[in-house]
Amino acid sequence: MKKVLVLGGSRYFGRGAVERLRDAGLDVTVLNRGSAPAPSGVIHLIADRDDEAGLKAALGSRSFDVVLDQVCYTPLQAGIARRVIRADRYVMTSTIEVYDQIRTDAPMAESLVSRSPVDAGLPWHDENFLEAHYGEGKRQAETVFADGDASFASVRVAHVLGGDDFTGRLRHYVERLDAGDAVEIHAEPRPSTFIHAREIADFLAWATQADFTGPVNAGSHGELSALDLTAAISAEPRFEVVERDTSPFSFDRYAVMDTSRATGLGFSFSSTTDWLGEAIEDVRKA
Template identity: 55%
Template structure:
């Protein structure tokens, strides 16, 4: 929002009212799951571009597609690397070490099932990746506007703003000398700094490409490399323990390959930073939010 404002754009935010927007931003309050309320809140407004950062199901996508049909020329949805997780769908195999391209999950042909229990929180949590895949598919076929889906890598940075707590998990455990559980053959994944993701969304908002595009910094890391960078930052060697085949490992330890390619975004004109350049700063931010080992004892 702030980047759009700084670029001279007029911005309107639509949410349920729990988070106020920055000064100078028009604020509309509506529940996106209530089509009548959303349509009423929009009134007669029209928009050059809509950026949707909280669409998780095909049902939500269908409501939005109807509500914004005829109101905007372009719709940008924030999607996720998780659409490529081979544990969550029957996807074409990609050789380990080959970055996964967008065409592995084609929203133009992906099957949509509106009758699944998308309203159930437990079901939605267990089917997060499929919800995103089907939401993309609905928008791609809506026809009332040009659609682009930004498939974000794992987002890090921002200290307390990093709401998943996954980087804090590592920083806290490495700092305390606690063990980190990893797979026997942990594979790399890709990351993006939260500010870089904001830059990607700004670029996607003002560009004219359509379809999915992957957003990740250069420099994939496996869990060993991630822990080593954190260890250097905190001055302590990480303690890693290999899990059994049926045991859960720490976040960012992956036993399957789905690290994304960012080649399409680069070809379209976006220039990514390198994970190794910004990760130490993200770790430093996180260190200000986690308790010190002394405070924990």
Template identity: 50%
Template sequence: MLDVCVIGGNRYFGKRLIARLLKSGNRVTVINRGSSASPAGVTSLVADRDDEESLRAALGSRTFDVVIDQVCYTPRQADIARRVFAGRVRRHVMTSTVEVYEYEHSTAPVREGAVDPRTVKVDLAAPWDDPDFRQQHYGEGKRQAEAVLAQDPGCPYVSVRVAHVLGGADDFTGRVDHYAARIRAGEPIAVPAENHPATYVYVEEIADFLAWTAGQEFTGPVNANAYGPLTTADICAVIEREVGGKAEFQSVEVGETSPFSFTRSYGMDNSRAAHLGYTFRDSSQWLSTAIAETLRSGKEDR
């Protein structure tokens, strides 16, 4: 049994993670701003993770085996968490993203070593508190957040680089609905002239992986993605079967394109996870289920 602290985690795969941790008999403490209720069975602490004194006061003298930081988006947030949890946690797990590889342009699946956070320059003075700046620099914010943890020799950390997540009736992103609406209406779907595939992960499986990671001892970056890269057409083919209609793709040279279309490869290599003992499934094993789950909420609303 572990003492686990989860920062954030009240929605999407975070709430699934908490359910798995509890089911396995772990003691779980959840820290958030109190805007939504924490699940039953956890110790709930209310704090603003951007306010170091607020975070320290909420934690008091508590110690943990592992902290899983679900909502660390900037190096400033990572720096606060690093200081506050120093000496009170054995391992710091940060939920990161495939977007840390935004400057990698290889068409081959990318391995963790392509971005070594120990060598990433950190700029704590950048306007990370500005929501627009943070959104525009999402990948850079995550990359620098990883670097803050990696460059502290006293911080045993893991950065879980999560692929694009699919599945769940509670998918709040609207990306699958974007395609479903256009397919139903017979409207064109904008894709880049050279549209690259990407790797994905099922919402239930990323929750499984994070819960599994909590009980392991490894450190450093690890890619979290299914086998089997998917194209926009692969995803739309499943949506077509769910909603009827036919996807019509329109290539654009400039301008906004649809959510699951990419001007560069977003493929990750998950061999480190397999070597450590966790084998992800192939996307073909869950894609239809994931799309059906996401569209179910839309069907109920109509």
């Protein structure tokens, strides 16, 4: 039986991925800070991944066939994981934000961002710095793992909607538009790539059991802009054009990922039209 370690996995689509791996018959261990109970039927270890000694103590002599790392945001965290965790394969949940410096009018392939210089001296422990440099932190973490001994893959996840979404980004649109208020957008909002929480949980479980290496983009077919989102929510949406502090998912650059590598590897994505209405209604019901 394949032994899998999931770092994080206590909420949202990470929890869904844990449940899918468990239901597939894998021997699953979840390691996190214990803020929420792990799903039933898995081993639950409690440790702070930023505490190298504590992480080493929690894992003991355990080794794994594969790791799914849901909560790696910096090269420092990646370095600790490389030094402490023994595994043959490592899958890191990355983000569409690794492309935040790319300016293009074509869907973004994985090769546009391959390696990023690693700077462990940056203030990665500062929450404000980390939030402002989210994409850079993920880029550098990818590089650290890619330089390790384990077989490595990174899943660059599109913007996630639906399910038990704690981010409040879609809720921002639904609540404002349902109240007749305006949403703040760029003068010409550009589209991006999205995926349902259910589907990215499926994808992460699939990627954990696969054997490909390198980065792979994960997103549903059918790009969406802020205008598309508002049109799906309200028949008479109201807008306010601003230069900064726009609503979530309003982009001034083309931010669509090319998902042909994932489909070529055998994963079939849904289309955003299959689930967008459901995601909106889930917000209204919550």
